[in-house]
Amino acid sequence: MSSDNPNQPLRIALVGYGKMGRMIESLAAEANCEIVLRLDEYNNADRAGMTAEAFADVDAAIEFSTPDTVVGNIERLCELGVPTAVGTTGWYKHIDEVRALAERSKAGVIYGANFSVGVNAFYRVVEAAARAFAHAEDYDCWGYEAHHKFKKDAPSGTMLRLLEVMRESGYGRPIDVATNRVGHIPGTHEFGFDSEADTIRISHTARGRAGFAKGALGAARWISSRQGFHDFSQVWDQMI
Numbered sequence: 517m518s519s520d521n522p523n524q525p526l527r528i529a530l531v532g533y534g535k536m537g538r539m540i541e542s543l544a545a546e547a548n549c550e551i552v553l554r555l556d557e558y559n560n561a562d563r564a565g566m567t568a569e570a571f572a573d574v575d576a577a578i579e580f581s582t583p584d585t586v587v588g589n590i591e592r593l594c595e596l597g598v599p600t601a602v603g604t605t606g607w608y609k610h611i612d613e614v615r616a617l618a619e620r621s622k623a624g625v626i627y628g629a630n631f632s633v634g635v636n637a638f639y640r641v642v643e644a645a646a647r648a649f650a651h652a653e654d655y656d657c658w659g660y661e662a663h664h665k666f667k668k669d670a671p672s673g674t675m676l677r678l679l680e681v682m683r684e685s686g687y688g689r690p691i692d693v694a695t696n697r698v699g700h701i702p703g704t705h706e707f708g709f710d711s712e713a714d715t716i717r718i719s720h721t722a723r724g725r726a727g728f729a730k731g732a733l734g735a736a737r738w739i740s741s742r743q744g745f746h747d748f749s750q751v752w753d754q755m756i
């Protein structure tokens with residue numbers, strides 16, 4: 517039974533059971549969600565775990581796997597008609613293909629480079645900064661992001677989205693972007709503007725994975741009763 521109503525229980529399949537999958541599992545009960553299926557690299561090699569029988573009792577899937585497996589997993593979920601929230605990053609060069617799959621499916625797909633409410637609010641801060649500095653030619657801009665050493669893609673999907681936000685908001689000059697992959701950092705994103713006179717920095721620092729997991733659970737509930745292809749950054753404020 518799928519529903520926007522948080523009082524209705526929602527049965528979820530985790531496609532990808534790594535750091536994010538486990539964090540989502542630990543927070544599912546407080547979002548009135550039950551994890552009824554867990555697929556990982558062992559029981560889902562070559563998508564072997566994605567059968568109609570396995571998904572018979574599933575209201576929505578949450579996909580946090582790897583850049584190499586995500587597109588095949590979404591394709592299969594669309595074939596099965598399972599509403600899906602996709603958190604994996606590093607696959608956006610295939611976005612047109614995935615949009616077409618989702619639009620042909622009877623179930624919807626929502627994807628987000630970042631499911632944290634704070635980062636999605638930060639996109640709006642960056643929009644405002646981009647507009648403010650668009651014509652302030654004395655200022656150069658840098659972008660910086662840091663993540664844990666296990667993250668496979670760089671720059672992060674969030675940084676790529678932030679760079680789009682800068683362009684869409686009118687900032688057309690070059691942006692010098694740097695990334696670090698080190699230690700256990702859950703995710704830091706920053707923009708800076710520097711002139712002879714001063715420096716302005718705006719940044720978002722995640723304290724852990726809980727914010728991403730809560731957003732993913734909200735996205736799964738939202739998509740469970742919808743069709744089509746959606747970007748979390750466009751609809752997140754309907755979920756809070």
Ligand SMILES: NC(=O)c1ccc[n+]([C@@H]2O[C@H](COP(=O)([O-])OP(=O)(O)OC[C@H]3O[C@@H](n4cnc5c(N)ncnc54)[C@H](OP(=O)(O)O)[C@@H]3O)[C@@H](O)[C@H]2O)c1
Nearest residue numbers: 532534535536556557560581585603604605629630631728
């Ligand atoms: N949108 C957001 O808010 C957000 C937040 C955090 C992270 N992310 C992104 O989400 C993705 C996952 O992050 P994570 O930290 O959870 O990574 P992770 O700990 O590496 O977990 C991914 C898991 O998926 C497994 N896997 C591999 N092939 C699979 C298959 N065919 N089916 C199902 N699972 C499979 C991986 O196994 P192996 O390690 O053995 O390959 C691994 O256990 C990354 O792309 C990351 O950048 C997004």
